Amino acid sequence: MTDRPAHGARTAQPAAFDAAAAFRLAALLLVAALVLQPLLATLFGGFKDLGELRTNPFGLPDDWQWRNYWDILASHRLWQVLGNSMAIATLTVLLTLAVSSMAAFAFAHLQFFGMRYLLSYLLLGLLFPAATAILPLFIKVRDLGLLDKHWGVVLPQVAFGTAMSVLLLRNAFRQLPVELLDSALVDGCGYIRYFLYVTLPLSRPVMTTTAIIVFVASWNNFLLPLIMLDSDSKYPWPLGVMMYQGQYSSSWQLVLAFITLTILPAIALFLIAQRQIVAGLTAGAIKG
Amino acid sequence: MKAWKFVGAAMGAALLVSSAAKADVTIKVLHLQDSGPTLDLWNQIVKDYEAANPGQHVQLQFLENEALKAKLPTMLQSDDRPNLFHSWGGGVMRAQIKAGLAEDVTGWSGDLEKELSPGAASALTDQGKVYGAPFDVSEVSLFYNKALFAKAGVKAEDIKTWDDFLAALKKLKAAGITPIICGAGDKWPMHFYWSYLVLRAGGGNILAEAGAAKDGFKGPAFVEAGKRLKELADLNPFQDGYLGTNWNDSAGMWGDGKGAIQLMGNWIMTAQQTYAADKKGQASDNIGVLPFPTLPGGKGAANVTLGGVDGFLVSKDSPKETVQFLTYFLQPKYQQVAAAKGFYIPATLGTSDSIADPVIKQVASYIAGSSKHQLFFDQDLGPSVGRVVNDTSVAIAAGQVSPEDGAAAVQKAWDER
Amino acid sequence: MRMASEGGPSLANGPMWRSGLVTAAIMLPPALILFTVFVILPIGEAAWYSFFNWDGFGRPLHFVGLTNYLQLLGDSAFDHAVADNLLIIAVSLLIQLPLALGLALLLSRRQIGTAVFRLIFFLPYVLADVAAGLIWRFVFDGNYGPISSLAVALGAGPVFLLADPRWAFSAVLAVIVWKYFGFHMMLYIAGLQGIDRDLYEAAAIDGATARQRFRYVTLPQLAPMIRLSIFFSVIGSLQFFDMIVPLTGGGPLNSTNTMVSFLYYFGITRMRVGFGSAVGVVLFVICVTFAFGYRRLFMRND
Known part of the structure; x- marks a missing residue:
């Protein structure tokens, strides 16, 4: 576009190109505006007072109400729900990685009678969501005495994440050169030591991908904590933000500030590690 | 779990021996009290109780109504279920008792039953056994904004019959005022209209009669109530978007003066402050209260009232201290404060003289003069039927279900209950 | 032969075979036990409980046969929920898919700003459904939301989209497209980048127009990704729940329930374990049938 003649007749070619490019840009900007508007309205809405939400729905706040945010930041509540989410997600990731990498290793390298059936059995977990059996699952968690405990959320999450994780990890483990395993076994290094000292260190990328997928799923999970947890002191943030909304429902400016603060960690992480997260979430979906 | 409990118990026992202290008890209370000033009083009671009873702790846990x-x-x-949980009595409570969720605490405390007015206390009993205690009594009435009535030239004292009521709504609407605020998104606020209309059409014993008869809920009183509700809704008296407004928001809107009338229990008096934009709401002297209007030719007089109690049920396997706390909580010393400050109408005896707020006083006099104080339909009819009554009331108002089909749906739920 | 290639030659020998068995015995049980206890057993129990009228206390004793299923069939709220699930699928296919594909075409080549646009479009997918639901509840709010304020400014009076049974679910569908199109767009971008450039060059040499190139090169090459995207749309619709609670709570008049939110509001919050389990079983059968059928019919070669 910069090499267009400064003056003189325009040829048809660049004009058509310009129109297409302009159309492309206009379409993209329009969609971007539609995507961002609710998010920006939420962010800035948290800085307004209730009256201004109505009189000034789209603009920047006239009078920045920093207090809305400061009060929430200074309160125990926000940190508690974020901390709970962190605890639940961390436990879920660690346990899922431990359990599924072991299983994936066995499925990748060991061939006994029935192993293929066992794998198919595990992969049944890919076919239906946790919601289908949520009531019996609730009864089970209750009978195990895990209601209103983080473990009551973590263990079902691990169980439902196992199928996808095992599949991802097994495929990756199998791509490691077979010669490595052969020579290791000949050298008298057992499977378990090979797993710990060769497979795991060499599989860091796929472990990271799996961890991201499991972490995001746990961080955003709503249904399981909704049903398993009772005390607000144990609520993860999706329950916390719902509860906050229930309490301050008419004070939208506070609710918007609270929403903004709870989604900020996810957005910040996404902006920092966008490449890995996009790749992880889409790749996870495709391969899973 | 069992093993850990055992270890815990053993450790507890060891502590007991070594320090000779009484084992700590924590009493968990699940409540839906959203009014700040009321909670201040309750927290004070808890503090006093804990100070008077070393080793005992009380945890108040709040959950919003819905x-x-x-x-x-x-x-x-859950194993960690609350020891005291909110209840309105009625069929929902009986279902909980039947499921073994509530503890029979008859005789646990000699003072508990003596503290309360006998009528209210009986609300949380079943077949002569005590399962908990109410802290207040309430009544559903028409609360109105005096200034808005005056602006539209509506005289409250002229509203006696259903036709008077509809005429007032038209007048309000003509004056550019939203006549009624209703949180129909939560459904139960709308079921108050249908319930009252059933009571006005069929009289105070209509629910008992309908339950005993075959197809009783399809009877004329129920169909009539649906028709009147539809007639009301056809005037479009509700605020915009009322089908999506939840109760908290509706209380706030009414407190903000965005509509004239709200048919609600007297808890609206504190809720309209809690949820108003300015946290103050309408001043008490701008609020008036009216009995629900009568239906021409109906069997129910104006002194047939709808309402209930708010109280706490004791959950299964709760420690004895639970009732000790409940008794302490309900003592006149504290409940007089609640009465004096207009938080609610306490169920505790000897508190009625403390009520200062004229609106609350008025409601209390309605309850005192009631020929039949019918419990909220959705609680009285039990969990499954109650939900259908709520759904049906909103569906009739929205014109999705005919009055006849609505009555039939309630009958079906009753038969399948 | 497989054994030799995957497990190493030494597996056939005695000591290694035993060490392999020991390894399997150590490494498999944790995953299998957790999976069995929290995934497979509950599904079996759901089938069992669905024949009972049970409030969850004690043991299920009140056998009612197929009553729960019959009630479900006659329940207009459930019919509505199923219809809503189908609507989600329809909108995913007819609106979201073309939108995502179109944007993917616009953003598949590296140009100035491409990365930023991709990032923006993917952003809603990163948010939790609960947060997205609450944000849009505000956007649609009749009293304080921007849409309503805009309508008032234009003289149309406040709009209460989520309170109107005729419009509430359309509003939910709009949020679904907003939230998920970016994810599908990324799938298509990944697919487009995998297409061999030579194919386009060959088509260009043959004198194909842009339209023809799209029709005869891009679409067929992208077909596996499109099939995958459709698969996700349907599975996503079948388990759609989180956003319903903050947006509408299934209302007004039960007009915005999905099957899972129906299960929540009519089964779980009323502790009707048998009835709720019947809903779960129906959902399970639909999911499994779809997953197997779809894979068999459309994704055999992918």
Whole structure:
């Protein structure tokens, strides 16, 4: 576009190109505006007072109400729900990685009678969501005495994440050169030591991908904590933000500030590690 | 779990021996009290109780009304269930008792029953056994904004019959005022209209009669109530978007003066402050209260009232201290404060003289003069039928279900209950 | 032969075979036990409980046969929920898919700003459904939301989209497209980048127009990704729940329930374990049938 003649007749070619490019840009900007508007309205809405939400729905706040945010930041509540989410997600990731990498290793390298059936059995977990059996699952968690405990959320999450994780990890483990395993076994290094000292260190990328997928799923999970947890002191943030909304429902400016603060960690992480997260979430979906 | 409990018990026992102190007890209370000033009083009671009873702790846990109703069924299944949980009595409570969720605390405390007015206390009993205690009594009435009535030239004292009521609504509407605020998104606020209309058409014993007869809920009183409700809704008296407004928001709107009337229990008096934009709401002297209008030719007089109690049920396997706390909580010393400050109408005897707020006083006099104080339909009819009554009331008002089909749906739920 | 290639030659020998068995015995049980206890057993129990009228206390004793299923069939709220699930699928296919594909075409080549646009479009997918639901509840709010304020400014009076049974679910569908199109767009971008450039060059040499190139090169090459995207749309619709609670709570008049939110509001919050389990079983059968059927019919070669 910069090499267009400064003056003189325009040829048809660049004009058509310009129109297409302009159309492309206009379409993209329009969609971007539609995507961002609710998010920006939420962010800035948290800085307004209730009256201004109505009189000034789209603009920047006239009078920045920093207090809305400061009060929430200074309160125990926000940190508690974020901390709970962190605890639940961390436990879920660690346990899922431990359990599924072991299983994936066995499925990748060991061939006994029935192993293929066992794998198919595990992969049944890919076919239906946790919601289908949520009531019996609730009864089970209750009978195990895990209601209103983080473990009551973590263990079902691990169980439902196992199928996808095992599949991802097994495929990756199998791509490691077979010669490595052969020579290791000949050298008298057992499977378990090979797993710990060769497979795991060499599989860091796929472990990271799996961890991201499991972490995001746990961080955003709503249904399981909704049903398993009772005390607000144990609520993860999706329950916390719902509860906050229930309490301050008419004070939208506070609710918007609270929403903004709870989604900020996810957005910040996404902006920092966008490449890995996009790749992880889409790749996870495709391969899973 | 069992093993850990055993270890815990053993450690507890060891502590007991070594320090000769009484084992700590924590009493968990699940409530839906959203009014700040009321909670201040309750927290004070807890503080005093803990100070007077070393080793005992009381935890108040708040859940907003709808969240509590949604959460309670799963919550009560937990080992760590609350020891005291909110109840309105009635069929919902009986279902909980039948499921073994509530503890029979008859005789646990000699003072508990003596503290309370006998009528109210009986609300949380079943077949002569005590399962908990109410802290207040309430009545559903028409609360109105005096200034808005004056602006539209509506005289409250002229509203006696259903036709008077509809005429007042038209007048308000003509004056550019939203006549009624209703949180129909939560459904139960709308069921108050249908319930009252059933009571006005069929009289105070209509629910008992309908339950005993075959197809009783399809009877004329129920169909008539649906028709009147539709007639009301056809005037478009509700605020815009009322089908999506939840109760908290509706209380706030009414407190903000965005509509003239709200048919609600007297808890609206504190809720309209809690949820108003300015946290103050309408001043008490701008609020008036009216009995629900009568239906021409109906069997129910104006002194047939709808309402109930708010109280706490004791959950299964709760320690004895639970009732000790409940008794302490309900003592006149504290409940007089609640009465004096207009938080609610306490169920505790010897508190009625303390009521200062004229509106609350008025409601209390309605209850005192009631020929029949019918419990909220959705609580009285039990969990499954109650939900259908709520759904049906909103569906009739929205014109989705005919009055006849609505009555039939309630009958079906009753038969399948 | 497989054994030799995957497990190493030494597996056939005695000591290694035993060490392999020991390894399997150590490494498999944790995953299998957790999976069995929290995934497979509950599904079996759901089938069992669905024949009972049970409030969750004690043991299920009140056998009612197929009553729960019959009630479900006659329940207009459930019919509505199923219809809503189908609507989600329809909108995913007819609106979201073309939108995502179109944007993917616009953003598949590296140009100035491409990365930023991709990032923006993917952003809603990163948010939790609960947060997205609450944000849009505000956007649609009749009293304080921007849409309503805009309508008032234009003289149309406040709009209460989520309170109107005729419009509430359309509003939910709009949020679904907003939230998920970016994810599908990324799938298509990944697919487009995998297409061999030579194919386009060959088509260009043959004198194909842009339209023809799209029709005869891009679409067929992208077909596996499109099939995958459709698969996700349907599975996503079948388990759609989180956003319903903050947006509408299934209302007004039960007009915005999905099957899972129906299960929540009519089964779980009322502790009707048998009835709720019947809903779960129906959902399970639909999911499994779809997953197997779809894979068999459309994704055999992918």
